[in-house]
Amino acid sequence: MHEYRFSNALGYTFEQLADLHNRSFSGYFVPITMSAAQVSDFWRVNQIDANCCVVMHDSQGAFVGMARMGTRGTHGWCGGFGIVPEFRGTGASKILANEMVRVAKESGLTQLQLEVLTQNTAAIKLYERVGFVRQRRLLGLEIATSDLPVEPAGLINSVELASLLSWDPFYTVRPTWSLEIPSLLTGNSEALTIADPDDQLNAFIVRRANGIMQIQAVLLRSQLTASEYGALLRALAADCSKVQIYNEPEESPQIPHYKELGFNEFFSQYDMLLKL
Ligand SMILES: CC(C)(COP(=O)(O)OP(=O)(O)OC[C@H]1O[C@@H](n2cnc3c(N)ncnc32)[C@H](O)[C@@H]1OP(=O)(O)O)[C@@H](O)C(=O)NCCC(=O)NCCS
Structure with a gap:
């Protein structure tokens, strides 16, 4: 049974955040590698809130995954959720998703939204398991x-x-x-x-x-x-x-x-x- 540690994103540089993003999205359906400058742009344009992001490590300090969260008033947006390949299929994703939801609630948000590719079955199942409901298709x-x-x-x-x-x-x-x-x-x-x-x-x-x-x-x-x-x-x-x-x-x-x-x-x- 793994033990995990969570932190927000306050202590990271944009170079480090780009690295965490690239590792947790490795093998994604389309390549979405980001440079530090692109991460910084993404954070600015989407109001990613460092306090509400969740960075996950195991007890040995290995990086497991990250959930990025944007906030606008009481609305939140999961703008990136990924687990590094070594920890996929281990149950870690559900633990990170539950922690993301806990942080969102604790931050006073009333709703959390996200978009997921329709072919991303693992992600859809995961989000449904923690309570997300499909609203509509986006083309x-x-x-x-x-x-x-x-x-x-x-x-x-x-x-x-x-x-x-x-x-x-x-x-x-x-x-x-x-x-x-x-x-x-x-x-x-x-x-x-x-x-x-x-x-x-x-x-x-x-x-x-x-x-x-x-x-x-x-x-x-x-x-x-x-x-x-x-x-x-x-x-x-x-x-x-x-x-x-x-x-x-x-x-x-x-x-x-x-x-x-x-x-x-x-x-x-x-x-x-x-x-x-
Ligand atoms: C999406 C992601 C977080 C899921 O984590 P994971 O550890 O790979 O997921 P799991 O293996 O726990 O699978 C989640 C569920 O989907 C099921 N599943 C996984 N792959 C599947 C597939 N190809 N077809 C059908 N079901 C599948 C699993 O059985 C599990 O269901 P269960 O809870 O009933 O057992 C992870 O794969 C990842 O980080 N991928 C790259 C980034 C990404 O896609 N992020 C999401 C962007 S919206």
């Missing part, structure tokens, strides 16, 4: 920009993201943690407005990197056909060769448009919630 969608329709699109203007916050409603469906307003304001997002064919103004929050435009939020004032919507995306993408959407909730009103436009589903996750 990762992508298309080559050249496959989007070409139609005349209105003038695109870059605006301050904060100037869109009074848009009502800002969200038509509840976003995932990393697409909530605090993340949009602290990430490297661009806010753009574009008119539809009838001169109604619509707005998009996007992020561009490595020739890919990721759509993070869609604020529509007009009723658009799939083709008109696709043409707006093509105009916004400009020289980006691909358009992607991460974690689009299955109930999003944009899903029928994405399907009609031929977007490919390249991953899917479950949104899980634990009421504390």
Whole structure:
């Protein structure tokens, strides 16, 4: 029977946190190795709370695993949970998950949420065992920009993201943690407005990197056909060769448009919630 020790993340440098992340996520479905700079960005954008993170060692001091926790008011988010390969299948994951839930409760959180890849059976079973409940499916969608329709699109203007916050409603469906307003304001997002064919103004929050435009939020004032919507995306993408959407909730009103436009589903996750 192993004995374990837990600590928060206050005593670690970002270099060390990157190492713990990389070790606990080794062999993951997709490579998600992070540098210290990427970890620091991730913590800033997602309000990862060092006090609420749980780092697990065994009694000999070997690193076992880590649960990262973001907090916003009374809401918490598990933004990374991993056990190093040597301790997988030993029961350690359930002990870490229980400790994460205990810390969340002790911190006064009323709920803890997370996303998990739909093919990650071990993680899903584990989260369900400690009380998380699947809420909905979240889709990762992508298309080559050249496959989007070409139609005349209105003038695109870059605006301050904060100037869109009074848009009502800002969200038509509840976003995932990393697409909530605090993340949009602290990430490297661009806010753009574009008119539809009838001169109604619509707005998009996007992020561009490595020739890919990721759509993070869609604020529509007009009723658009799939083709008109696709043409707006093509105009916004400009020289980006691909358009992607991460974690689009299955109930999003944009899903029928994405399907009609031929977007490919390249991953899917479950949104899980634990009421504390
Ligand atoms: C996910 C992770 C924490 C699970 O820990 P683990 O020690 O490997 O999990 P376990 O072996 O205890 O498996 C958990 C449950 O899933 C079951 N399981 C494991 N692999 C399975 C599979 N391929 N198919 C079906 N069930 C499976 C186990 O039998 C166990 O069920 P039980 O409680 O009924 O016995 C660990 O594998 C890990 O860190 N992976 C890399 C990072 C990662 O995926 N993190 C989650 C991100 S959301």
